Amino acid sequence: MKAKEFNIKWGMVIDLDKCTGCGACMTACQVENNIAPMVDASNKLRTLSWMLVYELSNKKAAPDAEIAYLPRPCMQCGNPACVPVCPVVATDKNEEGGIVSQIYPRCIGCRYCMAACPYHARYFNWEDPVFPKGMEKALSPNTSARPRGVVEKCNFCHTRLMKAKDKARQEGGNPEALADGAYMPACVEVCPTGAITFGDLKNPEHKVHELAKNENAFRLLEKLGLAPQVYYMSKREWVRKLGDNYAATGKAGAAKKHS
Amino acid sequence: MGLDRRGFVKFVVGGVAGTLFTPVIWQGLDDASIWSQNWGWIPRVPKGEVKTKSALSKLCPSGCAVKVKVIEGKPFAAVGNAANPMSKGGVCPICAGGAQLLYSPARVKSPMKKVGEGKFEAIKWEDAEALLVEKLTPLKGQEGKIAAISGDETGSANEVLSALLSGLGNAGGFAVMPGEMYTATRGVKLMGGNGQPGFDIEGADLVLMIGADALDSWGTSVANLKAFAASHPTGGAATAQYIYAGPTLNNTASVCDKWLAVPPTATATFSLALAHALIEAGAVSSAADFAEYKALAAKAAAGFEAATGLKAEALKELAAKIKAAKAPLVVAGASFGQGAGALDFVAAASLNVLLGRVGQKGGMTVLGAAPKAIASAADRENAKDAASLLAQVATGKAAPAALLIYEANPAYALPQAAEMAKAMGNIAFKVSFSTYMDETAALADLILPAPHPYERYDDAMNPYGVAKATYLAGKPVLKQPVLDVKDPVDVLLAAAGKLGLSLGFETYADVIKAKAKALGADFDALAAGGIWNGEPKGGALSLGAGALAKAAPAAADEKAVALAPVTRLAYGSATLATPPANLLNVRDTELKGKDLFVQLNAATAKKLGVAEGNKVKLSAGGAEVKALVHVNEGVAANTAAILLGFGRSAWDEFTKGKGDNVYKILTVSDEAGTGLKVWAGSTVTVAKV
Ligand code: SF4
Ligand code: SF4
Numbered sequence: 001m002k003a004k005e006f007n008i009k010w011g012m013v014i015d016l017d018k019c020t021g022c023g024a025c026m027t028a029c030q031v032e033n034n035i036a037p038m039v040d041a042s043n044k045l046r047t048l049s050w051m052l053v054y055e056l057s058n059k060k061a062a063p064d065a066e067i068a069y070l071p072r073p074c075m076q077c078g079n080p081a082c083v084p085v086c087p088v089v090a091t092d093k094n095e096e097g098g099i100v101s102q103i104y105p106r107c108i109g110c111r112y113c114m115a116a117c118p119y120h121a122r123y124f125n126w127e128d129p130v131f132p133k134g135m136e137k138a139l140s141p142n143t144s145a146r147p148r149g150v151v152e153k154c155n156f157c158h159t160r161l162m163k164a165k166d167k168a169r170q171e172g173g174n175p176e177a178l179a180d181g182a183y184m185p186a187c188v189e190v191c192p193t194g195a196i197t198f199g200d201l202k203n204p205e206h207k208v209h210e211l212a213k214n215e216n217a218f219r220l221l222e223k224l225g226l227a228p229q230v231y232y233m234s235k236r237e238w239v240r241k242l243g244d245n246y247a248a249t250g251k252a253g254a255a256k257k258h259s
Numbered sequence: 260m261g262l263d264r265r266g267f268v269k270f271v272v273g274g275v276a277g278t279l280f281t282p283v284i285w286q287g288l289d290d291a292s293i294w295s296q297n298w299g300w301i302p303r304v305p306k307g308e309v310k311t312k313s314a315l316s317k318l319c320p321s322g323c324a325v326k327v328k329v330i331e332g333k334p335f336a337a338v339g340n341a342a343n344p345m346s347k348g349g350v351c352p353i354c355a356g357g358a359q360l361l362y363s364p365a366r367v368k369s370p371m372k373k374v375g376e377g378k379f380e381a382i383k384w385e386d387a388e389a390l391l392v393e394k395l396t397p398l399k400g401q402e403g404k405i406a407a408i409s410g411d412e413t414g415s416a417n418e419v420l421s422a423l424l425s426g427l428g429n430a431g432g433f434a435v436m437p438g439e440m441y442t443a444t445r446g447v448k449l450m451g452g453n454g455q456p457g458f459d460i461e462g463a464d465l466v467l468m469i470g471a472d473a474l475d476s477w478g479t480s481v482a483n484l485k486a487f488a489a490s491h492p493t494g495g496a497a498t499a500q501y502i503y504a505g506p507t508l509n510n511t512a513s514v515c516d517k518w519l520a521v522p523p524t525a526t527a528t529f530s531l532a533l534a535h536a537l538i539e540a541g542a543v544s545s546a547a548d549f550a551e552y553k554a555l556a557a558k559a560a561a562g563f564e565a566a567t568g569l570k571a572e573a574l575k576e577l578a579a580k581i582k583a584a585k586a587p588l589v590v591a592g593a594s595f596g597q598g599a600g601a602l603d604f605v606a607a608a609s610l611n612v613l614l615g616r617v618g619q620k621g622g623m624t625v626l627g628a629a630p631k632a633i634a635s636a637a638d639r640e641n642a643k644d645a646a647s648l649l650a651q652v653a654t655g656k657a658a659p660a661a662l663l664i665y666e667a668n669p670a671y672a673l674p675q676a677a678e679m680a681k682a683m684g685n686i687a688f689k690v691s692f693s694t695y696m697d698e699t700a701a702l703a704d705l706i707l708p709a710p711h712p713y714e715r716y717d718d719a720m721n722p723y724g725v726a727k728a729t730y731l732a733g734k735p736v737l738k739q740p741v742l743d744v745k746d747p748v749d750v751l752l753a754a755a756g757k758l759g760l761s762l763g764f765e766t767y768a769d770v771i772k773a774k775a776k777a778l779g780a781d782f783d784a785l786a787a788g789g790i791w792n793g794e795p796k797g798g799a800l801s802l803g804a805g806a807l808a809k810a811a812p813a814a815a816d817e818k819a820v821a822l823a824p825v826t827r828l829a830y831g832s833a834t835l836a837t838p839p840a841n842l843l844n845v846r847d848t849e850l851k852g853k854d855l856f857v858q859l860n861a862a863t864a865k866k867l868g869v870a871e872g873n874k875v876k877l878s879a880g881g882a883e884v885k886a887l888v889h890v891n892e893g894v895a896a897n898t899a900a901i902l903l904g905f906g907r908s909a910w911d912e913f914t915k916g917k918g919d920n921v922y923k924i925l926t927v928s929d930e931a932g933t934g935l936k937v938w939a940g941s942t943v944t945v946a947k948v
Contacts, residue, residue: 013373013493013494015491017514018487018491018514019514019668020484020511021510021513022351022352022510022828022829023352023829023841024350024352024355024486024829025349026352026843026844027353027356027829027840027841027844028336028338028355028356030356030843031355031356031358031359031840032336034302034304035766037359037839037842038842038843040852041843041845042842042850042851042852043852044847047843048878057892059892060892061860061861062520062861062862062894062896063519063520063895063896065508065892065893066513067512067513107413108722112827127693129301129302130841132362132363132911132913133364134362134741135359135362135363135364136302137333137361137362137741138335139302139335140335140336141304141307141309141335142304143304144304145301145302145303145304146301147301182794186336189338190338190339190349190350190355192346192350192351192481192484192485192488193349193484193485193487194488195488195493197493197768204313210494211493211494212814214494258947
C-alpha cells in the first residue's frame with residue numbers, strides 16, 4: 001500500500017514523557033467539538049472521546065511500576081483503513097494537509113470504518129446529543145452538533161485550519177504556507193506542559209518536521225502500515241516498545257523513514 | 260411506524276448491497292442521508308465573531324488566569340492567558356471547561372429558603388437579605404454566637420468575613436476549610452519562621468516532591484507544570500530531575516524520573532530517614548538544633564524499611580542524586596492536599612534547611628504577610644480550622660447560633676464527614692453562599708447563590724506554593740450573570756451596613772481595588788491577566804527538631820492498611836464535584852457505573868485475601884465506604900488508594916450517587932505537640948462483603 005501524499009502534512013509529535021494525563025486536552029476537545037456530556041461516562045462503549053488519554057503500564061510490580069499516559073487523537077493516517085471501507089464516501093483523505101474528513105450528512109452509520117480503524121479513533125452516536133438545560137448556550141461555533149446514527153472522529157479541529165487560512169489571506173500571507181503555530185487544534189492549545197507539538201511535518205520551518213525524526217520518535221502500530229500523521233516520542237524504552245508493538249525493524253523505537 | 264435512522268440503515272444495507280459501486284446509487288444515498296439528518300432538535304451552533312476576554316478562573320484551587328472565548332456575547336471556551344507570568348498560557352482541566360460550568364445543572368438559580376426537611380422555596384433577593392439581617396441582629400455582640408467557614412484560600416472575601424465577624428463581636432468565629440496553607444504556615448512557625456512557605460520549582464534542578472502532587476492537584480499546578488515543561492524540552496535533554504515520593508503512582512509520578520512508593524502513614528519517617536542518608540553522605544547544618552535533629556534522623560532511618568516497605572538502598576541512591584544536584588528542592592505536602600499536620604511538613608521542609616536551600620534560587624522561601632484591604636480583618640493563619648470548629652459544635656464546646664458558609668462544603672469535604680454534617684444540625688441558622696447546590700447548601704436554612712467566576716470580581720493572594728508574594732485579580736466576563744445571583748461579599752457588606760457596621764466598602768470590587776492599591780498594583784492591569792509579585796524571601800529557619808521530637812510514632816495495626824485518598828484535579832476539588840464534561844476523564848478502573856474502585860497492589864490484595872473485582876468495604880471510625888477491588892501496582896505497600904470527591908448526595912445527575920464519599924472514613928486525631936487535627940495518616944480495615 002502506498003500512502004496518499006500531499007504537499008502539506010498536518011501532524012503531531014506527542015512527547016509522552018511530558019504528558020501527565022491531566023486530561024485538559026480531552027476537556028478542550030469536548031468543548032471545541034460540542035460533545036455532549038454523558039451521565040454514565042464510565043460506559044466507555046457509549047462515550048464519544050475524539051481525544052482519549054490512555055494509561056500505559058510497564059507491568060512491573062510495585063515499587064518498580066511505571067506508567068505513562070498516551071493521548072490518542074485520530075492519526076489522520078496516510079493510508080487510512082477507515083476510508084476504503086466506507087460505502088458512501090462519507091470519509092475521505094482528499095484534501096491538502098492530509099486530514100481525513102468525516103462528512104456527517106453522508107454517513108449512514110454502518111460503522112464499517114469503526115471496525116476498520118485499529119486505533120479506535122472513531123465513535124458512533126447511539127443517541128442524539130443531549131446537553132444539560134442551558135448548556136447549549138455554551139456551544140462552540142466550530143463544529144456542528146451531530147445527530148444519532150452517525151460516526152464521528154477527531155479532524156484536527158478542521159475549522160481552525162480554515163480560519164487560519166482565511167486569516168493568512170486577509171493579512172496577505174500564503175494560506176498554503178502557514179507559519180508554525182498559526183493553526184493548532186484545541187488539545188494542542190490547552191496542554192499545560194506543551195506535550196503535543198503540532199505543525200506541517202513536511203515544512204522544515206515547523207518544529208514537528210525535525211521532532212518526527214527524533215531517535216525516540218515512533219508511530220503507533222507502525223507495522224500495520226497505515227502511516228499515521230501522529231508521532232509519539234519517549235525516552236523510556238518500555239513505552240516505545242508498547243507503542244509500536246515491535247515495529248517493522250523489530251527494534252523498539254528505531255528511527256523510521258519519514259517522508 | 261416512521262422510518263427511524265436504524266431502520267433506515269437496515270433498509271439501505273439490505274437494499275443496496277451489491278450495487279454500492281454504482282455512482283448513481285452513491286448520489287442517491289448521499290441525498291437520502293442528508294434528508295434523514297435534518298432533525299429539528301439537534302442544537303444549532305452560534306455564528307459570528309469570536310472575541311476573547313481575560314478572567315481569573317477560580318474553579319480550581321489555585322485559580323487559572325484564562326482567556327475566555329465569547330461568541331454572540333456568550334462564553335464557550337477557555338484557554339490559558341499567555342500574558343500571565345504565572346500560568347504562562349497554561350490552563351488546568353477544570354478551568355478549560357469553565358464556560359460549560361456557567362450552565363451546570365447543579366447551579367443554584369435563585370435565593371432559596373428551607374421550608375422543610377430537604378425542601379426549599381425560591382425567594383426574592385430582598386427577602387433573603389432581610390432574613391439574613393433579621394437572624395444576625397439578635398446575635399450581634401454575643402461572643403461565640405456567629406461563626407463563618409470559608410472554603411476560599413486566597414480571596415479578599417476572607418478579610419470581609421473576618422472583619423464582619425469581629426465587628427459583630429465574634430472575632431474568634433472565623434474558620435477555614437483544611438488545606439496545605441494552613442498547616443504549612445504552622446509548620447514554618449515550629450521551625451522558628453513566620454509566614455506561608457513557598458517553593459521555587461522553576462529555579463530548581465532537582466525537585467523532590469514528598470507527598471505533594473505538584474504536577475496535578477497540589478499548589479499552583481499549572482505554574483508547576485510550566486516549570487516542569489521548561490526543564491523538559493521536547494526532543495532535548497532534561498535540565499532538571501523530578502522525583503515523587505508518595506503513596507500512589509499518580510499523574511505527578513507518571514512523568515517523574517523516579518517514584519518512591521511511600522505509604523501516607525510513613526511520610527515523616529521517609530523524610531527523616533532521607534535526612535539521615537544525606538547526613539551520612541556528608542550534609543551538615545549550622546542550625547542550633549542539628550545535633551538533636553541528627554539523632555532523630557538516625558532513629559527514623561532504623562525504622563525506614565518497616566514503615567515504608569522500601570529498601571534502604573533506595574534512600575542512598577536518592578541522597579546521592581540530591582548531593583550531586585546544584586539546586587535541589589524538597590516540596591512538602593500531603594498527597595491529597597490536606598490533613599497532614601504540621602510535623603509531616605516540618606520533616607520534609609527541614610531537608611531544605613539541612614541542604615541550605617532556604618531563600619536560595621530554586622529553594623524554599625517564606626512569604627511575608629500581605630497588606631490587608633480591611634485593617635480589622637484577622638491574619639489568615641490565625642483562623643480556626645473548620646474541622647475543629649465543627650468538632651466543638653458536636654460536643655457542645657462551641658454553640659454558634661448562626662453559621663455563614665462561604666464557598667465551602669463542610670458537610671461533605673471534612674474528615675468524618677457524616678459527623679461533621681450532623682454537627683451542623685446543632686446550629687440553628689445556616690447560610691450557604693454557594694454557586695452550586697452542594698451537600699452543605701442542601702443542609703442550609705438559606706441558600707444565597709454566588710456567581711460563577713465569569714460573573715464576578717475576585718482575587719487571589721498568594722495561592723499556595725508560589726515562591727514569591729503573588730497577587731491576581733479578575734473582573735466579570737459577562738455584563739449580566741446568567742442566573743439570579745449576587746456576589747456574596749456584596750451581600751455581606753450590605754448586611755453589615757444594616758447591622759450598623761461599616762467596613763468601609765460597599766462592593767467586593769471596591770475591596771479588591773483597595774487591595775491592589777495597598778500592594779501598589781494596577782487593578783486594570785491585573786484584570787487583563789497581569790500579576791503583582793513581591794520579592795522572594797528567605798529567613799532563618801531551624802530544623803524543627805524540638806517539634807519533631809514530640810511526634811508520636813504511628814501505632815502499628817496489623818489488620819489495618821493505610822488509606823491514601825487520591826485527588827485528580829480534572830475530577831474536581833473540595834468545592835467542586837466533577838464537572839459534567841470531565842466525567843469522561845474518569846477511568847473505568849476508578850469508577851464503573853455507581854461503583855468506585857479501591858486500588859491495592861497485588862501483595863496487599865493477597866495479604867488482605869481479596870482479588871480483582873471483589874466487593875469490599877473499607878471501615879474506619881464507625882463509618883464505611885463500599886468499593887470494588889482493582890489490583891494496581893501503582894500503590895505503595897499496605898496501602899489502599901481510592902478516589903476522593905465522589906459519593907455525592909447533592910449536585911446533579913452527573914455526580915449524585917456515584918461511588919462513595921471517602922471523607923467519611925478519614926479519621927481525625929490530635930497531632931502530638933502541635934494540637935492540630937490530622938487525618939492524612941488514616942488507616943482502614945478492608946473486608947469482603
Ligand atoms: S486513526 Fe482510524 S479513523 Fe483516523 S485515519 Fe487512521 S484509520 Fe481512519
Ligand atoms: S493536556 Fe497535555 S498533559 Fe494533559 S493529558 Fe492532554 S496531552 Fe497530556
